[in-house]
Amino acid sequence: MIFDNELIKNRPNELLKNEFYTELPKIPIQFDYGSLPSFLNVDLLQLFGIAPKTMDLIENTQRGFYINPSKKEVEYYKKKETKFQIINVVANIHTFKKDGDEVIAYPYSISLIAGPKRGKPDECSIEFLDRINLEEIDFSSNCYTDYSPFKELSEGFYAPIGMFSNSKSYTDTIGFILESFFLPTDIELDKALINGPQNLNNNIREKYDKYRVKRYFKPFTDIKPRRIWGCDSPIELFLIQGLAQKGLFPTIQTLIFENGEIHDNFFHMIENNVFIKGDELITDVDLYFAKEKLAVFCDSTKFHRGTKAKEKDIRISEKLAELGIKSLRLQGEEIVKDLNSSVEKILNELKNNI
Secondary structure, three states: OOEOOOOOOOOOHHHHHOOOOOOOOOOOEEEOHHHOOHHHHHHHOOOOEEOOEEHHHHHHOOOOOOOOOOHHHHHHHHHHOOEEEEEEEEEEEEEEEEEOOEEEEEEEEEEEEEOEEOOEEOOEEHHHHHHOOHHHOOHHHEEEOOOOOOOOOOOOOEEEHHHHOOOOEOHHHOEEEEEEEEEEOOOOHHHEEOOOOOOOOHHHHHHHHHHHHHHHHOOOOOOOOEEEEEOOOHHHHHHHHHHHOOOOOOEEEEEEEOOOOEEOOHHHHHHOOOOOOHHHEEEEEEEEEOOOOEEEEEEOHHHHOOHHHHHHHHHHHHHHHHOOOEEEEEEHHHHHHOHHHHHHHHHHHHHHHO
């Protein structure tokens, strides 16, 4: 019997045939970091221990920081009576595929979640952090039992991954902990320090730093997840899962601008030393096949019904056509009722666009 938390509804029946869709692998899992933007991967490496640091902290303690706080750092935070939120970096997986003696896990979402207590972000003191050895805690051995990035964290619990070894549940609503860090709640965001690439234009670097600091280090006021990267809806997820069974992994949420520039995502745009304002965006494509120049849209009834919505969709398709990009729009209802047919439509378009 499959435990269904109903966090994702109307699952296509075809997905039940996918290996590891309802049961986690019993062999080692290797997370596919290559699926993530390279700049995001660099940022994730900084989200550990107490973060972020500030210049004031550095000047009043010492240069160089480790996972565990130093005595001077402990005294610094004691004097300020700083409280900390534990922030978990959480990944959702759309597909697990065997590769020799291990399984590759392909993510469809990366989120930040504040550790909860009675429905609010939990807080701890520097005294608590000083008593534990952060280097010895393996945060990645834990997960959220019931987590969908499309909804608020409202059920399930934080537990060791091993508890799923003999149970059946939908594996795409397990939130895997990649890392955890402790966020000072009195942080002045404009003084937060974050490492970044050295080859960026100064203006672009400034905008990027502001974006990242606010995205990663703004203290949480509730336990609503803060999505960093990934697809936007369950119907996109279903299509991603169906395509993965065919060995196809399109780019998620590609940005296409009026001037013809195409970037896989915000991080990729910055990596190319470019910053284009949002009002110059034609659209962010749900799933994009760059080689074949095929943009796939998953249109839900909620956002794509009515005359105005349809007219907007037509204008987007026309603008993309001017750039030599073919648009394929699939209705959410058809994806749910006949996923295989929707996947075949994409395969046919890919063949025609070669």
